[in-house]
Amino acid sequence: MTFQELLLVCGMAAVTFLVRWPVLALVSRIPLPPIVLDGMKFIPSAVLAAILAPAMFLPDGTLDLRPTNAYWVAGLASALIGWYSRNLLTTIVAGMAFFLIWRWLW
Amino acid sequence: MRRQEFWAGIRATFPLLVGTTPFGLIFGALAVNSGLSAGAAAAMSAFVFAGSSQFIAAKLFGSDASLWIIVLTTLVVNLRHSLYSATLAPHMKHLPQRWLVPLGFWLTDESFLVVDKRYRSGDRSPFKHWFFLGSATAMYANWQLWTWVGILAGQRLPNPAGWGLDFALVVTFIGMLVPDLRSRPFAASALSAALTALLLAGLPNRLGLMVATLAGVATGMVMEQKLQPPKELQ
Known part of the structure; x- marks a missing residue:
């Protein structure tokens, strides 16, 4: 694996984790309005x-x-x-x- | 109970493995054919673990796109995962970070669909996150395995994109969508999302996917209101 590939994998891993986890961790602490919960289905x-x-x-x-x-x-x-x-x-x-x-x- | 939920998660995910297996195989083959090293292709599956963005990254890498463009594209293509997180989050309020961090990392289209269904099912099992863990474990192990097989096959066989295996993911998603179409608001929602996605397919970085999803959600909510008058009027 070249240094360029290492940067690529690290960058992709970071942005992907940052669209998955923060919402899971933060939204669960903030109550959502019922209309949003209803639409999510x-x-x-x-x-x-x-x-x-x-x-x-x-x-x-x-x-x-x-x-x-x-x-x-x-x-x-x-x-x-x-x-x-x-x-x-x-x-x-x-x-x-x-x-x-x-x-x-x- | 925990063990039961874990295995139920694996079982519910099994049909989806059939569909994602060829996808992993083609990713491995395509990645080494577009100039990524075997180690980088395997590391991408191990640490990024997001099928469609890995495909696009491998293609962009082959066409000499800059690293920034590839990382930015990955971000946009994976934005839909934040919708999944937002949908699952209310059910996962009680979980500590030692659960949320790994489950967040392991969130995929497929696990989201089976886990969301599990969380919405009526029983009050307190161990539904074990179901999520089972589903995620199955998806992750399968994805690593078939990436490696694809890497090995791709070093011997050229033109993996022409094998026709890419239809496997299409048919998997069709199989998951069809049961919802029996309900009219859901069918209207899907139709509106499909038409919007077709109209906006020209937008870069699959932005049309996000807009189409939101259009589908809005249509579903409006149709539900129309078909079922609010309770106070009944």
Whole structure:
């Protein structure tokens, strides 16, 4: 590991820890208003949707709705598998298989 | 009780390991292919422990970006973790720093999602932080292991990005999102976050992700108000 890499890892580790821990340590000492606590339950699904939409529809940075874009086709198939199977592991394994097969077909 | 919570945390996290395993593998392979040394790639997984920012850092390092830019990008990409901390913090008020420091370090998208669900479940178990510890231990050990496998594989096989394994994380997140879509306010919230993220995808450093998340939260709260009139009116 070079000195430059050492600086890089230390810098990344420091900023990442500083977005994770301080809020955990300080906010827990300050009571939050009920409206904020109520809204927080939407954070997990909203973050997931915000990560997923560009990953599925903009795989190369531009909107791609062609069937050759396996990310959105297999993503939609995975969502249907998840809806009907109600099982996370089944969804992941079957969705991944669908993706690899679809990519190979096209 | 503690041991039960710890193992329950590992079990709840298991399906997510299936999805993050290929991600760790590709990170290791991609990192050594973009010019990082094996030691630096492994140290990043051990001390930064934040998948998507590690990916971006490896890519930027390969394109000769300055250290400051990479560190700043890491900060912005990981800002969403402060939302996770804020969500979990009210449940963790009673914990001393010897718990908050390691659990803070180990906070990831995946652990946040299963731990948040555990904290919201009705029972009053005082040991839910052991569930968090179990989930975090499983995620951390798995991430280290597969980073190493990826480093070794990447030194032999070129072009890891073309293996198609990056879909694993997409399908994992889809599997976690779908159950929430059965509730109308949550579905509206997700739809609004997705559309906002698509519209703002051009913003640098994934800032669109933060804005889209907040738009989704706001939509969910408004929809909930509309579908359920306030109690005093009933």
